[in-house]
Amino acid sequence: MRIDSMTYYTVSLVGIRDNQNAIARLSQQIATQSNYLAAKDNPLATQKILDLGDRIATRAQYANNQTKAEITLKYESVVLDEIESTLRRARGLLAGISHNADAVTRHTHAEQLRGAFQQLLDLANSRDPSGSYIFSGDRTTTKPFNNAGGGVPPAGAASTYNGSTNLREVEVESGRRVRVNDNLDTVMRAGAGAGTDLLQTLDEAIVRLPLSAPPGAVPDQATLNGYIQTIDTALDSLAGIQYRVAGVRTELADLMVTTNGLQTLEQNALSDLQRVDQAAAIMRLQTRQTSLEAAQQAYALTSGLSLFSFLG
Amino acid sequence: MGTGILGIAASGLNAAQAAIRVTQQNIANVGTDGYRRQELVQSARQPQFSGYGYIGNGVSVDAVRHQYSRFLDSEVLHSESQYARYEAASARSALIDKLLGDDATGLNSVLSGFYSALQEVANDPASSATRQNLLSAGENLAGRFNLLAGQLREQRTAANNEAQHLATRINVLAGQIAQANVTITQNRSASGQAANDLVDARDQLVVELSRLIDVTRQDLPDGSVNVFIGGGQSLVLGQDVRRLNLVANANDPALLDPAINMGFERYGSLIADPAARVVTSGASSLSGRISGGELGGLLEFRDATLMPALRDLDRMALALASAVNTVHRGGLDYALNPGVDFFVNPVVPQGATAGALHLTVTDDSLLDPVGYSISLAGGVYTVTELSTGTATNHASLAAVNAAGFGFSLTAGVPAPANGESWRIGDSARTLAMAIGNTSQIAAAAAAATGPGDNGNALALAALQSTALLNFGGVAFSDTLSAAYNKIVNRTASQASQHDLNRDAFETLRQSAVSAQQSLVGVNLDEEAVNLVRYQQAYQAAARTMQIAASLFDELLNVVR
Structure with a gap:
């Protein structure tokens, strides 16, 4: 075949240019550790990478929600445990006294009960680290339980509840929600309104125990047993809440393990898709360098060849 | 006899000289x-009868011929055109590809950031920190939509400018081709011979034209050529040309399409003023009829890549803003007041309009690609589809909603009043936050009694997995992020x-060009051989002339 001089001299330029392109691309892949420098390099893989990236971001947010829910519930469970031990202390104080104990003992127990009363009130009005009341439902800025104490014998001061029964759920996985707070009113005022009032009962004990004569008079054994009964009812309700919280925390712990595992899986899948195989890339780079040198050699050799050089 | 000898020698000398000139010309134009x-076409002159037979009369130079093959030329024309088309489309799409696909400029990270911020508000609805974070995430998301739409719109403007620029260059080339046609035909009729160099230059103009348009x-x-573009529209007919101008696209007034003038003009006026102008009449649009060259690639990129991306972003922004707003308005803010729009209402009031219309996307595949304008007069809603300018009247909002525009409207507060008008469109570029205060975030559900309720924040966050769009062909099949992907x-x-x-096509072009060049290209070694050959022919002819002269001398000496 006949070949024209321009083609003859420039044919190796194509090879040089192709090899230079490939080398630039490989260097960039190695430098960025990334297989694809633009979406168009592999549209199918890009779609997978984007979908995976979205899923990883969503899962990271759910993992974050799980951690936050766990922190909230752990905080609540610590407060609930404190409430339980305070109630048990109050029950101990009431069980440890009879209606005919001496005035000093009754005074001392009443004082200690006052401490338990105050502690219970404080615990029921606990706030989380960001300052929200944890037992006021959605009225997080409102102090839920009020009881000034010091009722007029024979009755104790009644409690008021300013919280709400709107409780909060958070999403810990797509479509899966857990409740992160509880209605303590079922403990403090079992069957709110109609039923018993824990703080009122304790206040009644506090104001009546020291009395030596009517109208309050020292509560008789049946009344004392009634106080204890109220505390037991509260402890029962409390246990219900504690079981719920513990159950959710177990669920969250399981979920965190699963989420973590999936995150690792997805991260690995993403990096398999995205990351360049360094060894293979470097080998390809060397091959390309060799063929670039060959093309350059070819150009150097052919460009020097002309019949005119030999004609005298 | 003596003159005969000298005549033959002189004709050989002439022929060799001419051949050397042709060779020189080839060498000079190698690039x-x-x-x-x-190459020189020569033949033996008519011989002369001299009793004992025919005696030759020397050589005559008949023509200078250039090599060509119509077939190889048309292969080159086609592959040049297609290569230029795909190179133009490839270079431009690469920019959009990078813009949309890159993590730093794409939508994915800000979109998931927005939903994360909603989840964080749900985790701690009363916290001003999580609320502030949501405001920032909303700003970021709107800002990214604005950035992407802004970049794509710049590309759209650039495409219009380029179309105009390319049409002007096409006009220049068309004028030059017509002019060359005139010169070639004139030379041909004067001399009876084709002026090869002029033909080569004119054909090169056609090749350059094919790089711009098929x-x-x-x-x-x-010897003249006619040139047709856009599936049979004549651009050059002999010395007459039709100018390329631009007209607004029939389905999107913001786009300029090349259009060919109905009437012809002489090349002179086109060369004097080749500018392509935006016209409204007198030209027929070539939209959809250009399938090659840089202009073809540009239009293909614009119509198949750029505009769909921009329109889909607008659909996404409209669906996002209306869905978020609808849920947000259904909740209560920090002070338990009813929620207001989170993003600026995508149904934008025009002029002094105070009334609000709230939009819900019902089927985004039906939405007008450009947008709508809506006006209310005498209780009648007039909805204009901005792509085509088609206006329809509807007696009520219910009638508008039943008309199959792909959206439904409800009256907001204040209610729409006669004389008011609104506009929908350009949603991605104009997406913006409507609230700027953390307490305005309606995180609480409608039944909430305090700021600790997160019901509405959860409902907003649930939009992440809600199919708001119809990019898969089935109504509401795609979430925002799936749609973006x-x-x-x-x-x-x-x-x-x-x-x-x-x-x-680069490979095809290379092989077409090398096949063509193997026939018509200059090989310097070949020319070197020719040079030696013709030099020797010249020397031999000169030698025969010397011999003829010495024979003449001999004869004269005999007589003397």
Whole structure:
């Protein structure tokens, strides 16, 4: 075949240019550790990478929600445990006294009960680290339980509840929600309104125990047993809440393990898709360098060849 | 007899000289684009009868001929045109591909950031920190939509400018081709011979034209060519040309399409003023009829990659803003007041309009690609589809909603009043936050009694997994992020297809050009051999002349 001089001299330029392109691309892949420098390099893989990236971001947010829910519930469970031990202390104080104990003992127990009363009130009005009341439902800025104490014998001061029964759920996985707070009113005022009032009962004990004569008079054994009964009812309700919280925390712990595992899986899948195989890339780079040198050699050799050089 | 001897020698000398000049011309033009190797056509002169037989009369130079093959030329024309098309489309799509697909400029990270911020508000609804974070995430998301739409709109403007620029260059070339036609036919009729160099230069102009737009050429017996573009529209007919201008696209007034003038003009006026102008009449649009050259690639990129991406972003922004707003208005803010719009209402009041219309996307595949304008007068809603300008009247909002526009409207507060008007469209570029205060975030559900309720924040966060769009062909099949990923994927597929086509046509072009050049290109070694050959022929002819002269001398000496 006949070949024209321009083609003859420039044919190796194509090879040089192709090899230079490939080398630039490989260097960039190695430098960025990334297989694809633009979406168009592999549209199918890009779609997978984007979908995976979205899923990883969503899962990271759910993992974050799980951690936050766990922190909230752990905080609540610590407060609930404190409430339980305070109630048990109050029950101990009431069980440890009879209606005919001496005035000093009754005074001392009443004082200690006052401490338990105050502690219970404080615990029921606990706030989380960001300052929200944890037992006021959605009225997080409102102090839920009020009881000034010091009722007029024979009755104790009644409690008021300013919280709400709107409780909060958070999403810990797509479509899966857990409740992160509880209605303590079922403990403090079992069957709110109609039923018993824990703080009122304790206040009644506090104001009546020291009395030596009517109208309050020292509560008789049946009344004392009634106080204890109220505390037991509260402890029962409390246990219900504690079981719920513990159950959710177990669920969250399981979920965190699963989420973590999936995150690792997805991260690995993403990096398999995205990351360049360094060894293979470097080998390809060397091959390309060799063929670039060959093309350059070819150009150097052919460009020097002309019949005119030999004609005298 | 003596004159006969000298005459033959002189004709040989002439022929050799002419051949050397042709060779020199070939060598001189070894690097000239479009130059075709020339060769001398010579033949033995009519012989003379001299009793004992015919005696030759020397050589005559008949023509200087250049090599060419119509077939190889048309292969080159086609592959040049397609290569230029895909190179243009590939280079431009690569920009969009990078813009949409890159983590730093794409939508994915800000979109998931927005939903994360909603989840954080749900985790701690009363916290001003999580609320502030949501405001920032909303700003970021709106800002990213604005950035992407802004970049794509710049590309749209650039495409219009480029179309105008390319049409002007096409006009220049068309004028020059017509002018060359005139020169070639004139020379031909004067001398009876084709002026090869002029033909080569004119054909090179056609090649350059084919790099801008796909052309078909028709060769006429008088040596001129006719050039057709856009599937049979004549651009050059002999010395007459039709100017390329631009008209607004029939389905999107913001786009300019090349259009060919109805009437012809002489090349002179086109060369004097080749500018392509935006016209409203007198030209027929070539939209959809250009399938090659840089202009073809530009239009293909604009219509198949750029505009769909921009329109899909607008659909996404409209769906996002209306869905978020609807849920947000259904909740209660920090102070338990009813929620207001989170993003600026995408149904934008025009002029002094105070009334509000709230939109819900019912089927985004039906939405007008450009947008709508809506006006209310005498209790009648007039809805104009901005792409085509089609206006329809509707007696009520319910009638508007039943008309199949792909959206439904409800009256807001204050209610729409007669004389008011609104506009929908350009949603991605104009997406913006409507609230700027943390307490305005309606995180609480309608039944909430305090700021610790997160019901509405959860409902907003649930939009992440809600199919708001219809990018898969089935109504409400795609979440926002899935829809976005589909845009990226489509753009990437097109860009990669353009790359593949560009590479394929580069190979085809190279082989077409080398096949053509193997016939018409100059080989310097070959010319060197020719040079030696003709030099020797010249020397031999000169030698015979010397011999003829000495024979003459001999004869004179005998007589003396």
